[in-house]
Amino acid sequence: MTDTRDISVVVNGKSYGRAVDTRRTLGDFLRLDLGLTGTHFGCEHGACGACTVRVDGVAVRSCLMLAVQANEKSVQTIEGLAKGDILTPLQQAFQDRHALQCGFCTPGILMTMAEFLEENPAPSEADVRDALSGNICRCTGYQNIVDAVLQTADTLRKGRDAA
Amino acid sequence: MLAGRGRFVDDIVLSGMYAAAFVRSSQAHARIKSIDTAAALAVPGVHAVITYHDLPAALRERRLPLFVPHPTLTARMQHALAKEEVCYVGEAVAVVVADNRYLAEDAVQLVEVDYEPLPAVSDCKAGAQAGAPRAHLDLESNIVSRMLSSVGDIDAAFRGAKHIFRDEIFQHRGGAFFMECRGVIASYEASEGALLVYVSSQGPHRIKRALLDLFDLSDTQVRVVTPDVGGGFGPKGSFYAEYAVIVACAMTLGRPVKWIEDRRENFVATHQERDQYWDVEIAVDDEARIKGLRGTLTHDNGAYTPWGIVLPWISVATVPGPYVVPAYHLEMRSVLTNKVMATPVRGAGRPEGVVVMERLMDRVAREFKLDPAEVRRRNFIQPSQMPYDVGVIFRDGRKVVYDSGDYPACQDAALQTIDYGSFRERQAEARRQGRYIGIGIGNAVEGTGLGPYEGATVKVATNGRITVSTGATPQGQSHKTTLAQIASDQFGVPIDWIRVETGDTSKISQGIGTFAARTAVNAGSSVHVAAVKVAAKAKTIAAKLLDVREEDLELRDGYVQVAAIPGSPGAASDNARQVRKSLAELAVVAAGMPGFAMQDGAEPGLENTAYFTATQSTYANGTAVVEVEVDIETGRVTILRLVLAHDCGRLINPMVVDGQVMGGVAHAIGNALFERMLFDDQAQPLSTNFGEYLLPLATDIPRIEIVHLETPSPLNPLGIKGAGESGTIPTIAPIIAAVEDALSPFGVKILEAPITPQRIVELLGDAALGRTR
Numbered sequence: 001m002t003d004t005r006d007i008s009v010v011v012n013g014k015s016y017g018r019a020v021d022t023r024r025t026l027g028d029f030l031r032l033d034l035g036l037t038g039t040h041f042g043c044e045h046g047a048c049g050a051c052t053v054r055v056d057g058v059a060v061r062s063c064l065m066l067a068v069q070a071n072e073k074s075v076q077t078i079e080g081l082a083k084g085d086i087l088t089p090l091q092q093a094f095q096d097r098h099a100l101q102c103g104f105c106t107p108g109i110l111m112t113m114a115e116f117l118e119e120n121p122a123p124s125e126a127d128v129r130d131a132l133s134g135n136i137c138r139c140t141g142y143q144n145i146v147d148a149v150l151q152t153a154d155t156l157r158k159g160r161d162a163a
Numbered sequence: 164m165l166a167g168r169g170r171f172v173d174d175i176v177l178s179g180m181y182a183a184a185f186v187r188s189s190q191a192h193a194r195i196k197s198i199d200t201a202a203a204l205a206v207p208g209v210h211a212v213i214t215y216h217d218l219p220a221a222l223r224e225r226r227l228p229l230f231v232p233h234p235t236l237t238a239r240m241q242h243a244l245a246k247e248e249v250c251y252v253g254e255a256v257a258v259v260v261a262d263n264r265y266l267a268e269d270a271v272q273l274v275e276v277d278y279e280p281l282p283a284v285s286d287c288k289a290g291a292q293a294g295a296p297r298a299h300l301d302l303e304s305n306i307v308s309r310m311l312s313s314v315g316d317i318d319a320a321f322r323g324a325k326h327i328f329r330d331e332i333f334q335h336r337g338g339a340f341f342m343e344c345r346g347v348i349a350s351y352e353a354s355e356g357a358l359l360v361y362v363s364s365q366g367p368h369r370i371k372r373a374l375l376d377l378f379d380l381s382d383t384q385v386r387v388v389t390p391d392v393g394g395g396f397g398p399k400g401s402f403y404a405e406y407a408v409i410v411a412c413a414m415t416l417g418r419p420v421k422w423i424e425d426r427r428e429n430f431v432a433t434h435q436e437r438d439q440y441w442d443v444e445i446a447v448d449d450e451a452r453i454k455g456l457r458g459t460l461t462h463d464n465g466a467y468t469p470w471g472i473v474l475p476w477i478s479v480a481t482v483p484g485p486y487v488v489p490a491y492h493l494e495m496r497s498v499l500t501n502k503v504m505a506t507p508v509r510g511a512g513r514p515e516g517v518v519v520m521e522r523l524m525d526r527v528a529r530e531f532k533l534d535p536a537e538v539r540r541r542n543f544i545q546p547s548q549m550p551y552d553v554g555v556i557f558r559d560g561r562k563v564v565y566d567s568g569d570y571p572a573c574q575d576a577a578l579q580t581i582d583y584g585s586f587r588e589r590q591a592e593a594r595r596q597g598r599y600i601g602i603g604i605g606n607a608v609e610g611t612g613l614g615p616y617e618g619a620t621v622k623v624a625t626n627g628r629i630t631v632s633t634g635a636t637p638q639g640q641s642h643k644t645t646l647a648q649i650a651s652d653q654f655g656v657p658i659d660w661i662r663v664e665t666g667d668t669s670k671i672s673q674g675i676g677t678f679a680a681r682t683a684v685n686a687g688s689s690v691h692v693a694a695v696k697v698a699a700k701a702k703t704i705a706a707k708l709l710d711v712r713e714e715d716l717e718l719r720d721g722y723v724q725v726a727a728i729p730g731s732p733g734a735a736s737d738n739a740r741q742v743r744k745s746l747a748e749l750a751v752v753a754a755g756m757p758g759f760a761m762q763d764g765a766e767p768g769l770e771n772t773a774y775f776t777a778t779q780s781t782y783a784n785g786t787a788v789v790e791v792e793v794d795i796e797t798g799r800v801t802i803l804r805l806v807l808a809h810d811c812g813r814l815i816n817p818m819v820v821d822g823q824v825m826g827g828v829a830h831a832i833g834n835a836l837f838e839r840m841l842f843d844d845q846a847q848p849l850s851t852n853f854g855e856y857l858l859p860l861a862t863d864i865p866r867i868e869i870v871h872l873e874t875p876s877p878l879n880p881l882g883i884k885g886a887g888e889s890g891t892i893p894t895i896a897p898i899i900a901a902v903e904d905a906l907s908p909f910g911v912k913i914l915e916a917p918i919t920p921q922r923i924v925e926l927l928g929d930a931a932l933g934r935t936r
Contacts, residue, residue, distance in 0.1 A: 095165060103164030142829065
């Protein structure tokens with residue numbers, strides 16, 4: 001019932017070569033084969049966004065993508081955001097703004113918003129809410145997440161202006 | 164959490180661990196004729212396929228535990244795996260254990276269960292009628308409990324009343340839909356008879372209790388650990404069949420076994436709330452003051468009764484709310500249906516009670532052509548009437564006695580914030596532009612901090628570190644921060660000096676868990692009491708060592724030192740540095756020395772365990788006021804503003820409380836506008852993914868405006884009331900009211916929740932044609 005393929009993939013800057021089942025999802029590959037358990041499954045049907053990672057910079061649902069599809073690609077997960085203990089401005093803003101409660105959806109939201117902010121450096125609140133609408137959070141009511149993203153955009157803008 | 168270093172159950176990997184997947188009933192009600200497991204067992208990598216008959220004897224003999232029995236209840240509890248009858252779609256019939264989940268799921272597909280379908284009860288109202296099919300073959304009636312809540316002379320109240328208004332109200336609340344589905348790992352060390360269980364729960368102690376009883380084990384044999392939990396909202400407080408089955412698998416196979424629920428299973432097998440039919444009438448005098456309220460509640464209990472009648476009971480006890488209701492007579496019927504069990508979800512039946520009362524308040528206002536806010540004002544319990552005995556019995560078995568609160572002030576605060584006074588002008592102006600906006604008010608009183616207790620141990624280790632251990636278990640409520648904050652107040656140290664341990668039965672012997680907005684009240688009070696005692700003991704020991712008076716000492720920055728003398732700060736601080744003892748030194752002294760007697764017969768150790776016991780629930784209150792716009796073409800509802808004024812007593816951490824409130828409000832918005840678990844007439848679930856069951860998204864939730872009032876509770880040392888559900892409970896009612904208000908030019912009446920766009924368009928059409936349905 002199982003059929004395997006060899007893949008090579010860069011995850012958070014590190015190269016891996018593995019033989020994987022063709023039906024293994026990218027999310028399971030990250031969690032089970034590489035031990036990167038920061039990526040969470042919330043629905044396994046592409047609706048909740050909790051498992052979002054970036055593949056070649058693009059935010060994708062790792063429950064809907066197969067590991068073999070990531071062959072020769074570069075993947076970034078939640079574990080690849082911070083440099084050691086130094087949080088990114090987005091992660092820091094989530095902490096400052098109490099933008100997470102249980103934290104289960106947070107990795108997917110951070111990965112989604114990281115991509116969003118790169119493409120939209122000066123978003124409005126409506127833009128942020130729209131971009132966030134593919135991620136479900138049951139704890140926060142979203143408001144603190146929206147505020148954290150807006151604060152990050154502001155921080156990054158000030159950083160650019162200063163530079 | 165932010166860096167991907169959280170540790171949820173599915174992140175835990177034990178050596179040699181197998182994975183399990185369940186075979187679940189595809190039938191709402193059926194007899195199991197046979198189960199053929201041969202093909203599944205033949206799959207390479209499959210180690211076992213277990214049905215009821217393969218379970219350990221202890222588990223075959225027992226049914227799952229009933230958490231809250233009640234004299235009126237005909238209990239129906241399930242076996243860990245169905246024996247010969249299945250009573251809801253999703254009921255566990257068999258389990259497959261394999262090398263990994265992929266293989267286990269392959270094999271699940273190969274297990275053949277031969278069912279003889281039986282008539283199913285899909286609707287609780289139909290199920291309550293004579294001649295209805297039975298939800299279980301051995302039941303005489305689907306009505307498993309009838310309970311009357313009665314206050315005052317209801318007949319006299321209605322006999323003398325000039326104005327009586329009656330409404331039938333249908334309410335549906337969906338499930339919790341925490342983002343992390345359930346999960347459990349069991350590991351059994353046969354040589355020591357030691358069972359270790361990791362489970363995503365709201366309280367490991369109750370899970371442990373259930374396992375002790377089911378498997379006939381002694382207390383020291385079982386350790387249950389709850390690691391990080393991805394949301395709970397009520398249903399993770401239940402004990403589930405899967406937990407018992409996975410433990411049985413681990414015992415049988417001698418390997419650790421993991422089961423992680425997938426989202427489809429979550430829709431059919433995790434407890435949820437559901438349908439309530441209310442038929443109520445209210446009697447008022449010429450001044451619109453309530454004389455009496457009576458009626459019936461028919462409650463959909465689902466297939467078994469793990470929480471007894473807790474849910475409908477809370478609904479019934481919540482109805483009177485912040486109003487003076489001199490006579491009350493509510494008959495509750497809890498009905499078994501062939502659906503997954505209905506047990507508390509955030510709010511736990513309270514939002515439904517609030518909707519009933521607030522719909523009636525709005526009805527009275529409409530009949531009297533009075534401002535809805537004014538009708539409520541005329542009926543509020545006044546602060547001077549506190550403590551106020553409502554007369555009904557709450558589910559903790561005690562009378563509902565509100566301890567404190569200022570309900571008129573709370574409503575006023577909310578109305579002022581939303582600029583209620585100008586709304587009718589704004590509404591008229593909007594209508595001139597062809598826009599339909601409406602406003603609604605919801606008031607609620609919420610029993611919080613339910614007993615019996617939640618304990619806490621506060622301990623200073625010999626290295627000076629302070630640890631707080633409690634049975635309360637966070638699922639994102641920032642309990643650790645809140646409890647550390649309470650302890651740090653006594654020790655004069657920053658909160659990050661305090662380590663809070665939760666969710667492990669090996670850390671504290673007794674625990675109840677997190678539900679009913681009880682942790683800050685119970686565990687918070689225990690932490691306070693224990694920390695006060697430990698701090699006092701530290702002072703006692705230090706006073707002896709330093710030869711000073713205890714009352715001259717203070718705790719600061721990890722030391723017990725002579726307190727600064729007012730007026731001479733410099734001298735005092737010099738003095739303090741010389742005359743002080745670190746908590747580490749004091750803990751060493753308190754631990755005692757081999758061969759030496761304890762000083763003055765003191766108890767060893769710089770630690771204390773307190774089990775704070777509340778004498779009764781403490782009652783928080785809130786007012787939600789909501790402004791909506793309804794698109795009459797599409798039925799789409801946009802929430803323009805939402806103000807929540809609430810009073811949860813003394814606030815420990817406003818940011819945490821605000822976070823709880825905002826999340827709770829979002830849940831209420833889902834309940835009011837989106838969330839509907841659908842079943843067909845044979846009780847087959849029709850909404851089993853997030854495309855069919857809609858949760859509120861960032862684009863659906865407005866910016867929530869929160870106003871805090873602080874009336875400290877006299878019932879606990881910190882004056883706290885619960886906050887975890889305060890956003891949800893008052894907020895469904897005003898959303899429904901606001902939609903109705905927006906559509907008032909069309910004469911639309913809304914006596915149901917949730918109210919979807921499709922239903923709004925239907926109601927508009929009916930109103931235009933003069934129909935009701």
